[in-house]
Amino acid sequence: xxxxxxxxxxxxxxxxxxxxxxxxxxxxxxxxxxxxxxxxxxxxxxxxxxxxxxxxxxxxxxxxxxxxxxxxxxxxxxxxxxxxxxxxxxxxxxxxxxxxxxxxxxxxxxxxxxxxxxxxxxxxxxxxxxxxxxxxxxxxxxxxxxxxxxxxxxxxxxxxxxxxxxxxxxxxxxxxxxxxxxxxxxxxxxxxxxxxxxxxxxxxxxxxxxxxxxxxxx
Amino acid sequence: xxxxxxxxxxxxxxxxxxxxxxxxxxxxxxxxxxxxxxxxxxxxxxxxxxxxxxxxxxxxxxxxxxxxxxxxxxxxx
Numbered sequence: 001x002x003x004x005x006x007x008x009x010x011x012x013x014x015x016x017x018x019x020x021x022x023x024x025x026x027x028x029x030x031x032x033x034x035x036x037x038x039x040x041x042x043x044x045x046x047x048x049x050x051x052x053x054x055x056x057x058x059x060x061x062x063x064x065x066x067x068x069x070x071x072x073x074x075x076x077x078x079x080x081x082x083x084x085x086x087x088x089x090x091x092x093x094x095x096x097x098x099x100x101x102x103x104x105x106x107x108x109x110x111x112x113x114x115x116x117x118x119x120x121x122x123x124x125x126x127x128x129x130x131x132x133x134x135x136x137x138x139x140x141x142x143x144x145x146x147x148x149x150x151x152x153x154x155x156x157x158x159x160x161x162x163x164x165x166x167x168x169x170x171x172x173x174x175x176x177x178x179x180x181x182x183x184x185x186x187x188x189x190x191x192x193x194x195x196x197x198x199x200x201x202x203x204x205x206x207x208x209x210x211x212x213x214x215x216x217x218x
Numbered sequence: 219x220x221x222x223x224x225x226x227x228x229x230x231x232x233x234x235x236x237x238x239x240x241x242x243x244x245x246x247x248x249x250x251x252x253x254x255x256x257x258x259x260x261x262x263x264x265x266x267x268x269x270x271x272x273x274x275x276x277x278x279x280x281x282x283x284x285x286x287x288x289x290x291x292x293x294x295x
Binding site for chain 1: 245249250252253257258259260261262265
């Protein structure tokens, strides 16, 4: 490990440490607001939703063709609404459901997303902290890499479950409503990165075993 | 491990201390202590050769196979 690599690792380590502290502070703030300072009256919840007009595929295609014909020969633009964002404010009798909805739909970030980001930053910080010059294989990092993989897979599982639950909940409120959720917006699916991390952890574990063997080779 | 290192026996026979051997074979005292206390997982041929030369003995004088002294370490790969 040369000085350049050591410098990058040290820089990243402090970056993730700062991100972890910021995440912990943000989480404290969100939980405090959710439990002690709800912005709405006691039995009211606010949800960010998107509504897609209830059009069948042929009608939508027809609208697009009409728009293209209107634009033909003219240098202008036409905006066709496909979905609109709304804030749904409604009564919710169940206190547990109210709390769950506030945590899942908190602004500007949902609480589970803040928790996931905090755990991610903390795990990466701990992994980088144990990478020392001449000792790239730390036994504890195998466990941390596995947790990182499980965390990313868990993020996708959470997203699918929360989206399914919120969609079912919103179906009672109005037709065509879908929840606005910002989980799982990365280029590659979180679960795929998680699986790759689990594979890397297995390879890393073999490195740890080889390093231990070399340590006791005379 | 069923392979027992008899380095202490040979050192006693030759009336040599561990630190003297370490100096003679150019191996750190810590590494020789690992070998002597049976904590070593592997021994290089070069190390074995140097110890045999310094103690004027055969590898069989230093290593002994004792069945039932614990599980054999298998390589996973």
